[in-house]
Amino acid sequence: MEIPVVKKIAAAEEAAWVNPGLRPYGEVSLEVTMEDIEDAEDRLARFAPFIVKCFPETADRGGLIESSLTPVPKMQAYLDKAYGSGIRGRLMVKQDSHLAIAGSVKARGGIYEVLKHTEDLALEAGLITIGDDYSVLASEACRKFFRQYTIQVGSTGNLGLSIGIASAAVGYEVIVHMSADARQWKKDMLRSHGVKVVEYASDYSEAVKNGRRESDADPKSYFIDDENSKNLFMGYAVAAKRLRSQLEELDVKVDEAHPLFVYIPCGVGGAPGGVTFGLKELWGDNVHCFFVEPVQAPCMLLGMATGLHNDISVQDVGLTGLTHADGLAVGRPSGFVGKVMEPLLSGEFTLKDKWLYEYMRNLLETEDIFLEPSACAAFDGPARLLKYEETRAYIREHGLEDKMKDAVHIAWATGGRLVPEDVREEYKKTCLD
Numbered sequence: 001m002e003i004p005v006v007k008k009i010a011a012a013e014e015a016a017w018v019n020p021g022l023r024p025y026g027e028v029s030l031e032v033t034m035e036d037i038e039d040a041e042d043r044l045a046r047f048a049p050f051i052v053k054c055f056p057e058t059a060d061r062g063g064l065i066e067s068s069l070t071p072v073p074k075m076q077a078y079l080d081k082a083y084g085s086g087i088r089g090r091l092m093v094k095q096d097s098h099l100a101i102a103g104s105v106k107a108r109g110g111i112y113e114v115l116k117h118t119e120d121l122a123l124e125a126g127l128i129t130i131g132d133d134y135s136v137l138a139s140e141a142c143r144k145f146f147r148q149y150t151i152q153v154g155s156t157g158n159l160g161l162s163i164g165i166a167s168a169a170v171g172y173e174v175i176v177h178m179s180a181d182a183r184q185w186k187k188d189m190l191r192s193h194g195v196k197v198v199e200y201a202s203d204y205s206e207a208v209k210n211g212r213r214e215s216d217a218d219p220k221s222y223f224i225d226d227e228n229s230k231n232l233f234m235g236y237a238v239a240a241k242r243l244r245s246q247l248e249e250l251d252v253k254v255d256e257a258h259p260l261f262v263y264i265p266c267g268v269g270g271a272p273g274g275v276t277f278g279l280k281e282l283w284g285d286n287v288h289c290f291f292v293e294p295v296q297a298p299c300m301l302l303g304m305a306t307g308l309h310n311d312i313s314v315q316d317v318g319l320t321g322l323t324h325a326d327g328l329a330v331g332r333p334s335g336f337v338g339k340v341m342e343p344l345l346s347g348e349f350t351l352k353d354k355w356l357y358e359y360m361r362n363l364l365e366t367e368d369i370f371l372e373p374s375a376c377a378a379f380d381g382p383a384r385l386l387k388y389e390e391t392r393a394y395i396r397e398h399g400l401e402d403k404m405k406d407a408v409h410i411a412w413a414t415g416g417r418l419v420p421e422d423v424r425e426e427y428k429k430t431c432l433d
């Protein structure tokens, strides 16, 4: 391969990559639209009474599954002191790590798709009409109806948790196909919700392939397809408008003079891609979205830099795909998401696993916020945006140098709340070379 960044990532070196395909937002035309996001928002609003009934923990947000946006000035100062980040403006954390029900960003896409399927089945069977109070779907009669159906999904862990818990609440039979990277506690937690967990010795793509095949063989089974699903993507995209309200509450402006930088850990691409699409719809060229991936599993970067998307895997360039970031342990990206991201994504960072644990301890010590290792990848963005020549050039070329003092940086914290106490203790002690 002659693309320089591909050489670097094939050697498992840490890298920053700026997307040469990024276009002014006004010139971009996409297969997904703001109407798709609004359709998802409306559906989630219809389900809010049902969500409150099944998950009382969501009552104070009226059945909306939403997380806080938290300024983290002490972490910001620490990144500057310990790593010389040089970041000015304000650093914040979007705490999807603490989302209700699933404790990860998957509570957006995963639960949304389960509800979408539930609505489709319920409307078809005449259990509800669009204007009804959907809390009737939590009745014993409805649960009995849903019990005839199965939902299946392939997962490295968190998607399985989100879909497993939500589907079990509706009443479905659930089968989660888990890759070898999935952590034991995630499998145990799912089984405790009555979910059937099928374990594979192979990686994520293999788990998805098997799950898809088994589900397709059963007419009453629905497969949630993380590699291709537009529904999942829209569930994630809903985050954007809610973030806008939260920024307004904090009196933070995003416009030409006040750029917004967002850093999101990336696995197959659905979660960071959906969030990015929503943010670009709202703020266009004033928001700059970067994904972060482990050096052994930079599948989205590889797919985008080569233009091959899901036709190339990290194993094809000699990487293992193995990482402590279980949520990011994906060897082949979503082709659907990669293509949508082509004109939207600003760039990517890759990092070694050891930083996951360092950033985890840094955040815990400075701000008393716990995240799981995968989520901590987000901090590589603010830590190193100004360290790499590639991203410094991006800032210069976009005329942002003078605006950086008024910028907002959001590290998208994608998971952590459900990590059991003993596992947390183990993570806190983990030091890698």
Ligand SMILES: *Cc1c(COP(=O)(O)O)cnc(C)c1O
Binding pocket: 104, 105, 106, 158, 159, 265, 266, 267, 268, 269, 270, 271, 272, 327, 328, 372, 374, 375, 414, 415, 416
């Ligand atoms: C799934 C996940 C991601 C990435 O989402 P994808 O849709 O796989 O790209 C990031 N962080 C955590 C904690 C996750 O569980």
